[in-house]
Amino acid sequence: MTRSRMLGLLAEASLLGVAAVDAGLNAAPAWDETAYAALAVLALLVRRRWPVPVFLATLPALAVSGSVIATLIALYTVATRSSNRWLLAGCGVLAATGYLFPGQDFDLFSIDVVLGVIYATMTAAAPIFLGQFVRTHRELTLRLADIEQAREHERRLDAQAVLAKERNQLAREMHDVVSHQVSLIAVQAGALQVSTIDPTARTVAENIRRLSVDTLDELRHMVNLLRAAGTPATELTPQPTLSDLERLVNGSGIETRLVGDAPEGMDAPVQRTIYRTIQEALTNVRKHAPGGVATVEFTRDDTDLTVTVTNTPPTRPTLTLPSARHGLVGLRERAALLGGTVHAAPTSNGGFELQLRLPIADR
Known part of the structure; x- marks a missing residue:
């Protein structure tokens, strides 16, 4: 007890x-x-x-x-x-x-009766007031406990929301940055394996390509785990801008043509969205259309800015690389946050087209 x-x-x-x-x-x-x-x-x-x-x-x-x-x-x-x-x-x-x-002798004019009424009233009122005080105290204690539980629940929800946002951000950046580089390693290793006549170099290239593919598998598995609790997220800093676009094209490892001028004076989120869209499109060209030629075209009217990345069909054998299509999902999320859209579809000549459309009328 x-x-x-x-x-x-x-x-x-x-x-x-x-x-x-x-x-x-x-x-x-x-x-x-x-x-x-x-x-x-x-x-x-x-x-x-x-x-x-x-x-x-x-x-x-x-x-x-x-x-x-x-x-x-x-x-x-x-x-x-x-x-x-x-x-x-x-x-x-x-x-x-x-x-x-x-x-009691109920003589209304007797002082004893008056005093008796007063004493009786006080005697009856005391337990009532005391009981109501105890009842109110208990109710307030329970209410304070409920409020504290509600606040604790809100704190847990806030912590979970922050964690989910950070996971989503991390998953997006892992795919956009790390997989971009690893895919390039795998493609270049495959090209070296096909082009070299040195058996040792061919073996090394094969090992590099295989390790790169395995790394991409592990990376995409990690992205899946992170995205399981993710929510639409804001961007991490520092982030690339359109001033880094030339470096991206030169380091892509594929032949790329720029048509039109990159927009100037755009907000940082718009620049990052355009950069990530072009980066993802070029990564897909390397993986799925080796030897193809990419074209990045900027067009603009009174209301919208359109960025279109197209590529010709592959001219070399395509390497089988893992893909969970998280790149397109991330691009659509980025565009949706800015009120835009992303459209991706094959072209009639066997190539592929990725188009980003963003409203700029109020920017």
Whole structure:
């Protein structure tokens, strides 16, 4: 048995003992007063389950013999269990009336009657106010506990949202940056394997290509895990801009033509979206159209900026590289954050086209 349970039982026994002593001292030898006093004390055992009936059961002992303790305990229990003002007022009036009843001479002009009414009112009001105070304290404690639980839940949700956002950002950057470089290693190793006549170099190139492909598999598995809890994310810094576009094209390892001028004065998010779209398109050309020629075209009208990357069919054997199509998913997410769209489809001549369209009317 816990200590709090033992203290509760001790307090209960003390209250019943005080009520029994009060009833014993006030009850006359008459059998009816003794019966009423015993009923009042025994009824207190179930006062928490039936507070109002128990209170009514204590009134005869109060009215006949003046045993007030049992009535006050029952009235306090009623006040802790109910907030109905009419019920509490009615119980208070009954308790005060019962307190006045034994042996009173109801001479309205007597000072004793006036003092008796005052004492009876104070005696009945005390347990009611105390019970309401305890009830309010309990309700406030429970409400504060609920508020704290709600705040803790909100803190957990905020932490999960931040973690999901960071995971999504990390997954996007891993795909856009790391897989870009590893894919280039795999393609160049494959080209070296096909073109060299040195058996040792061919073996080394094959190992490099195989390790690169395995690395891409592991990378895409990690991206899948990170994206499982991801949400549309903002960009990480530092990020490339259109000033880095020439370096991207020169380091792509494929023949690329630029048609039109790259837009100037665009916001940083727009520049990063254009850069990542071109980067993903060139990566796909290296993987799926080796030997093909890519064309990056910028067009602009009054409302939209369009970036189109097309490529010719492959002229060399295509290497089988793993792909989970997370690149296109990430590009569509980036474009959607800016109110734009991404369209990708094969061309009629066997090539492929990736088109980014962004609204610029209000930029």
